[in-house]
Amino acid sequence: xxxxxxxxxxxxxxxxxxxxxxxxxxxxxxxxxxxxxxxxxxxxxxxxxxxxxxxxxxxxxxxxxxxxxxxxxxxxxxxxxxxxxxxxxxxxxxxxxxxxxxxxxxxxxxxxxxxxxxxxxxxxxxxxxxxxxxxxxxxxxxxxxxxxxxxxxxxxxxxx
Amino acid sequence: xxxxxxxxxxxxxxxxxxxxxxxxxxxxxxxxxxxxxxxxxxxxxxxxxxxxxxxxxxxxxxxxxxxxxxxxxxxxxxxxxxxxxxxxxxxxxxxxxxxxxxxxxxxxxxxxxxxxxxxxxxxxxxxxxxxxxxxxxxxxxxxxxxxxxxxxxxxxxxxxxxxxxxxxxxxxxxxxxxxxxxxxxxxxxxxxxxxxxxxxxxxxxxxxxxxxxxxxxxxxxxxxxxxxxxxxxxxxxxxxxxxxxxxxxxxxxxxxxxxxxxxxxxxxxxxxxxxxxxxxxxxxxxxxxxxxxxxxxxxxxxxxxxxxxxxxxxxxxxxxxxxxxxxxxxxxxxxxxxxxxxxxxxxxxxxxxxxxxxxxxxxxxxxxxxxxxxxx
Numbered sequence: 001x002x003x004x005x006x007x008x009x010x011x012x013x014x015x016x017x018x019x020x021x022x023x024x025x026x027x028x029x030x031x032x033x034x035x036x037x038x039x040x041x042x043x044x045x046x047x048x049x050x051x052x053x054x055x056x057x058x059x060x061x062x063x064x065x066x067x068x069x070x071x072x073x074x075x076x077x078x079x080x081x082x083x084x085x086x087x088x089x090x091x092x093x094x095x096x097x098x099x100x101x102x103x104x105x106x107x108x109x110x111x112x113x114x115x116x117x118x119x120x121x122x123x124x125x126x127x128x129x130x131x132x133x134x135x136x137x138x139x140x141x142x143x144x145x146x147x148x149x150x151x152x153x154x155x156x157x158x159x160x
Numbered sequence: 161x162x163x164x165x166x167x168x169x170x171x172x173x174x175x176x177x178x179x180x181x182x183x184x185x186x187x188x189x190x191x192x193x194x195x196x197x198x199x200x201x202x203x204x205x206x207x208x209x210x211x212x213x214x215x216x217x218x219x220x221x222x223x224x225x226x227x228x229x230x231x232x233x234x235x236x237x238x239x240x241x242x243x244x245x246x247x248x249x250x251x252x253x254x255x256x257x258x259x260x261x262x263x264x265x266x267x268x269x270x271x272x273x274x275x276x277x278x279x280x281x282x283x284x285x286x287x288x289x290x291x292x293x294x295x296x297x298x299x300x301x302x303x304x305x306x307x308x309x310x311x312x313x314x315x316x317x318x319x320x321x322x323x324x325x326x327x328x329x330x331x332x333x334x335x336x337x338x339x340x341x342x343x344x345x346x347x348x349x350x351x352x353x354x355x356x357x358x359x360x361x362x363x364x365x366x367x368x369x370x371x372x373x374x375x376x377x378x379x380x381x382x383x384x385x386x387x388x389x390x391x392x393x394x395x396x397x398x399x400x401x402x403x404x405x406x407x408x409x410x411x412x413x414x415x416x417x418x419x420x421x422x423x424x425x426x427x428x429x430x431x432x433x434x435x436x437x438x439x440x441x442x443x444x445x446x447x448x449x450x451x452x453x454x455x456x457x458x459x460x461x462x463x464x465x466x467x468x469x470x471x472x473x474x475x476x477x478x479x480x481x482x483x484x485x486x487x488x489x490x491x492x493x494x495x496x497x498x499x500x501x502x503x504x505x506x507x508x509x510x511x512x513x514x515x516x517x518x519x520x521x522x523x524x525x526x527x528x529x530x531x532x533x534x535x536x
Contacts, residue, residue: 006309009241009316010294014304026304031417038304046482048304 016040035059064122087142088150090157094137097160104131112152114145166213174203174214178432189299189531191292193494194523196432197516200439201447218437225434226499227390227404228427231382233290233319234408235416235423239356242320245313252310252472253317259464261286267457267514271450276332277511280504283325284515285461289494289523290315296489296527300534307486310472314490322496323352323405326503330399333504340397348398351406359410367415379422382411401499431495438498438516441505446513454517462525465490488533492526493519 006014012030019025024040026048033056038048054062092099098106109115119126119133120140126133135141141157143150181195202208211218246253264285268278293315302308324345331344358366370381386407393403411419469487478486497519501512 007241007244008303008309009238009245009312010236010290011297011303011312014309028303030303036301036303038301040304044479044481046306046478046485048301048306050301050304 032056033059084146085144086147086150087144088154090141090143090150090154092135092137092139092141092157096135096137096157098135098157099137101135102131103129103133103135106135106153106156108143108153108156111156112145112149114143114149114153116141116153117144118142164213167217170211170214171217173209174199174211174218174436178436182432190527191289191295191492191494191523192432193289193292193435193498194520196435197439197498197520197523200436201442201444201516203436203440215440218433218440221430221433222437222502223400224387225427225430225432225437226401226502227386228423228430229434229495229499230401230404231386231408232420232423232427234405235411235420237316237319237409238412239359242316245316249310249313249317249472249475252314252468252475253321255471256314256318256468257286257321259468260461263457263460263464267453268511271453271510271514273510276329276504279329279332280500280511281515283329283500284493284497284511284518285457287318287322287493287496287500288315288465288490289492289496289526290319292492292494292523292526293489296492296530300530302485302489305482305485306476307469307473307478307482307489310476310478311469311486311489314468314472319496323402324349326402326499327393327398329500329503330402331397334397336397344397344399347396348393348402351393351398351402352409355406355409359412366410367413370411371415371418375418375422378415378418379426382407382419382423399503401503434502435495435498438502438505438512441502442512442516446509447517450510450514451517454514454521457514458518458521458525461493462491462522462529485530485533488526488529490526491522491529493522 001017004016006016008014008028012028014026014028016024016026022042024045026038026040028036028038030036035054037051037054039051041047041049103116103119117128118141119129119135120142121136121138141153143153145153177199178192178196181199182192185192185195203211261282264282265278267285268281271277271281273281293311297303297308297311327344327348328341331341332338336344370378370385372378372381386404389407390400390403393406394400408416466484466487469490470483473483473486497515501515501519505512
């Protein structure tokens with residue numbers, strides 16, 4: 001997909017791309033951390049119609065909603081090239097025995113052969129987490145392995 | 161410590177009047193700057209209410225106001241944005257100078273001003289108000305528009321041109337020879353280059369040196385540095401304003417972001433004092449004979465700014481309506497035209513009489529025109 005990036009001197013950056021349904025979408029990223037989302041109408045493609053404004057936290061929340069599934073998808077693209085390998089997401093429930101315990105305690109790799117390649121926590125993604133990384137309730141683990149392996153990690157995180 | 165009740169009362173009344181005027185201006189989505197000028201005109205000798213006790217404070221505050229205006233301008237500035245604007249819009253910048261400085265220079269010559277006066281008036285008609293216009297684009301939801309990068313690029317290049325222009329004017333206004341003036345410009349340009357290199361290579365070090373988690377500490381450090389550099393610049397006749405701009409340039413990244421937050425209220429306060437001081441320095445009686453000249457000059461340079469904006473927007477492939485929007489957006493003149501008036505105010509009184517009403521007219525007309533362009 002073609003995303004056009006334009007500098008707005010003194011203000012920030014603007015990104016634009018065409019939507020499949022026909023309109024053109026623009027996002028103004030301001031230096032202060034706020035965002036404006038605009039649409040370009042067809043009769044005057046130079047004039048932006050404001051859609052909504054987001055303050056920094058709202059933008060982060062939206063990015064998380066849109067972004068988290070995409071991370072697993074990206075790994076899915078990667079694993080498609082190796083037969084038998086797949087990627088999955090495992091939620092750390094508040095009741096999980098491993099919430100507030102280091103990732104290494106799960107011994108997930110030794111027990112299932114599947115690897116935890118990333119932890120999605122709030123708005124950030126911890127890539128290649130080490131065994132000392134403490135898991136928290138609400139974390140989403142991105143797991144790569146065989147289907148059985150991923151199911152195994154799911155069981156371990158849920159029941160120990 | 162003796163507390164002067166008269167000083168407090170006069171300042172209190174001034175600020176109250178300013179807030180009433182500012183609220184009124186904002187209600188109609190106009191810039192409050194012209195109203196601050198009128199407030200200044202109404203005060204002082206020959207006006208409605210003399211302010212003997214606050215005079216000294218207003219004068220000192222005006223100096224700080226100029227320094228803070230330029231410091232925050234420098235903080236907004238980023239090298240990559242400047243380079244990008246230069247690459248894309250250098251021809252627009254030339255068109256801008258040729259179309260908008262020339263009417264000012266001709267008017268200055270026709271009015272019989274001296275060389276400094278002509279140069280100053282050319283600057284007054286050239287420089288658009290980046291403060292007023294940036295706010296205008298935001299208020300009118302135009303940041304997403306295709307013509308906005310062209311408008312903002314023209315503003316960035318204008319602001320940068322000020323860094324060479326102000327020291328030239330400062331030295332000439334102080335009675336220096338042309339050679340002295342060029343020396344002043346050379347010093348300023350060297351310092352500017354040094355500031356660019358510093359900010360590019362060691363900006364984060366300087367930032368770390370000044371950074372402090374406490375807002376109060378950060379503000380004191382930046383003000384201390386800025387005022388010292390501004391004083392040094394003034395001492396070598398390169399203009400305090402340019403010194404402050406340089407400090408703003410060298411600060412980058414997180415320190416610059418926080419500095420902007422901490423300094424903005426302070427800048428708003430002292431800039432308002434500066435606008436009042438400009439109004440104060442002009443005798444109302446001297447304005448009347450200059451009004452027709454100011455009006456004609458305003459109309460001519462409205463047209464030339466519109467052409468400039470249309471030219472710049474056309475370069476970005478914007479269609480007719482967008483070109484018109486870009487043109488009208490650039491019309492507003494404001495704080496920097498006033499900085500120029502303040503700089504030469506002492507050596508050439510006539511320029512204040514013509515340039516103050518000129519800025520007043522365009523600071524009102526610019527936003528109105530821009531709004532009107534949106535409707536059509």
